[in-house]
Structures are given as C-alpha cells and as structure tokens.
Amino acid sequence: MTDIPTSGQASMPQGGQTPGMGPSEPDKAGRVMLVLRRFAPWLASIGRLTRHQVRFTLLLIGAGWGTLRESLRPNSWRRPVIYEFRATLRQVVGGGFLSIVVTATLTGLMVVSQAAYWLGYAGMAQMTGSILVSVLVREISPILVGIILMGRSGMLCLTEIGMLVLGGEVRGLQARGIDPFLALVMPRTFAFTVGGFTLGMIFSVVSLLMGFMVAHASGAITSSVWTFFFNVLGAMTTWDYLIIPLKFVLVGFFVGLGACISGLTVSSNDTMASIMPRGFARGIMLVLVVNILFMLDF
C-alpha cells in the first residue's frame, strides 16, 4: 500500500508554511481560529437570542409590507377574501361598539368635565378646546381604542387563527391552493384598520359629547354644544386633522396584523395558555409603540 498525500499536505510546503507568509503568521491564524472556536457557541447563543427577540418585529414589518402590496393587486380581493373582510369588519365594529361607547362615556365624564372645571377655576376656560384635543382626542383615544380593539377582537382573531394552525386547517387551505395570508391575514388586517378608524371617531365624538353634557349640567361649561364643538375643532391644527385619523388607522392596522401574525406563527408546542398572554403582550406593545412614535415625531 502506498501513501497518498492528502490535498492539504500536497498544497502545503514543508514546515507547514504557506507561501508569502512569515513563520509566525500560521501560528497567529491558528490562535485566532482557536479563540473563535472557543467563543463560537457564545456568539451563536447571542445571535440566537437576538434573532428570537427581533423575530416578531421583523415578521411584522415583512407582513405589513406584504399586506399593503398584496392589497393593491386587484386579483387579491377574491370573493372569499371580501367575505372575510366583511365578516371581520362586522365583528370588529359591532363587537366593539358598546365597549367603545361605555369607555368613551366614562372617559368623557372624567376628562372633559375635570378639564372644564379646573381650567375654568384657573381662569383658562378658553384653553378647554386645545387641552381636550391634545389630551383626549390625540393621546388617550388611540390608546383606549387600541386596547378595546385588541381585547374585543384581536384576541379572538389570534385564537381563531392559532387554533386553525394547530388543528391543521391552515394546511388544509394551502392544500386547496388558498393562500392563508390572502384569505385570513390581509382581509382581517384591513378590517381592523377600518374598524380602528370607525371606533376611534365614535370614541372621540361620544367622549366629548358626554363630557360636555356633564360639564354643562354642573355649570362648568355654559356655552351651547355647537360652540363647544366649534371650540374643539378650532383648537385643532392642520396636523391634528392628519395625525388623529392616522393614529386610529395605524393602531387598527397593527393590532390586526399583530394578532393575525401571532396566530399564524404558533408552533405545535403552543397551547391557549401560551398563545393568549403572548398575543396580549404583543398587542399592548404595538398600541403603545404606535402612540409613542407619534408622540416623538409630532
């Protein structure tokens, strides 16, 4: 039997040196490799952790872009997709309406009447409109609408889609050539978007109206309801006309998208006990992030 040099041995000159390298360089390279090999598991675990932590954010960005892009294609809006959009919109607006009215009433009672009373007491009654717009309509309403939207409809959506994934029905849809993203995620996200805007507007009007009624009854406000709403509208800047609806729209969009994506990405190890808290935490985070981003920029 003859000894056949391996390719490594054949290409390597005598003494283990590569051409053009000093005698100490192979040692240095070997030492670097040794250090890297020692730290490789640590680096891998840091990478794994980072990837795990940002996974949902990346998914959300990708799915958000995908939803917008797909929605612009006319053949994305097929009959079952439109049916799903309508059914979800009915559920979002119909299911959240009463909660929104009750919460808006309570908020109106607290915020509007208190603002009117204390601003009048301080002799700053003329600022009532601008204070209400900036505090109630622009800051509080999107957060409360987002939370109600998530609690009433987002969690339901998350559970439904999650159970469909765990039960194999989503795979069954794929087997029939029905894209779950088109059939479930896109219409539901847009239904939440429209629903968020609708409920946000209802919330704003009801809270202001209820606050006015209480403040008027207690004598804190003496003007008519028309004057009150005129003052509120007059206190709104051009940006407010853009930002307030945009906040409602974006809160709805991200609550819907987050719920759908959380549902669609459940694993076989997940149960209701793990899906629900995770979805809730993500939903709250999204509502706050949307509002905080607007707060930073405007």
Added chain:
Amino acid sequence: MTANAPLLELRDVVPTFEESGLMPAPYNLRIMPGECVVIDCRDENRAAVFADLCTGMISLSQGSIRFMGLDWTTLRDRQLNALRGRIGRISRSGSWLNLFGTHLNIMLPHLYHTNDPLDNVVEHATELGRRFGFPGLPITAPDRLSAADQARAACVRAFLGRPDLLVLEDISDVLPEENVLPFFEMMTAARDRGCGVLWFVRSAVAWREYRKAVNLHMRLLDEGLFPMRVM
C-alpha cells in the same frame, strides 16, 4: 400541458424526512389523464403526507414532481396556489373551517380560484349535494355535522368545479352505503373528461366494487411505494 403527457409524475422523488416522516427512498408514480391509481396504505397519516407530497407541499431532497407538466419546485406562490386549485381533494382531517358554514366551506376553493358567477357555483354545488343525499347545501358549521354528512360534504367539495386531478383519502368507513355508488359514478364521470384519480385506501373493501376500473394498484409502506397487481 402536451397531449399524452402524464397528469402527475413523481420521478425518483425523495422527500425530506424531517418534514414528511416518509422513508427517504425514491418514489416513482405516473398518472395519465383519466387514469385511476389506488394506493393501499393502512396508515392514514402516511397517506395524507403522501397526498401532500403529490400536491407539492413537501420539500424534496431529490427528484421532481410534475403536475400538468409543471414542476412544483419551480413555481412561485401564486402559480402554486392556482395549480393546487385544479386538484379536488378529500382529506380525513383538518379540512373544515368552522368559521364559516359548510356551504361556504364547500364552495370556498371554487369561489377563490374562479370568477364563475355565484349563482352558478351554488347551483352546481346544490346539484352535487343532492347526488350525495343532501336536500340542498348544509349551512351549519362543519363541526355540527355528523361524520357521514361531513364525508358527503367532502365529496361534494372534491368534485365541484371540474378538477383535473382528484386526490382522495379513504373515507369509506364514514361514507354512508347509499353514497358509495354516486361516489363511483362521479369518479367515473370525472375520469371520462380526463381527470386523473389518486385514491388512497386502507383496505381492499373500500375499492372492491371499483376494482375493474382501476388502472394501477400500489402499496405505500414504510419502505416506499410498491406496485401491486390489480386482481
């Protein structure tokens, strides 16, 4: 798709074991238009996985699967879905969405993949429903139907919309006796217009009465897919 080309062709296909759990052996299968291939498989999960494999839902480590002349692996999502829309499928599990009524579940693939007027789809589905013993289309949620009614609804859905390939998992244990003949009739009618049939059975009893019309009999075992003699 060219004339006389196979409708479905698996050529030395080795599915990824991690995804499918199928034995990583080369699978070969060819179905011509109008042919009926019966695959005997006692394990219904394995049959479902193999059905998924034939419909391009499992990644391959080797070989190719062509349906209507198109390789599943070379198609993009929209093309994949459109092509899967040409397949009528009966699944034993995970095939009903309880979010909708059974009537919508039945018509969902057809409404999704085609622009046929709703009235025509409803009419066709109702007619099929009557053939399988329904008075019309069941509108209750699928989980409220009995196993027999679910099996009948599965047949209506699979045969709705002139599919090019039927992938049928074995529902002979839940399909009522009086619906077996309409099932065979519908299968024969579909084959007469060029539809291929891939029929998974768990026992010889399921296809005994249709035996003479079967073109190929195979057995799906742990070790792979083996041709059998049609007796």
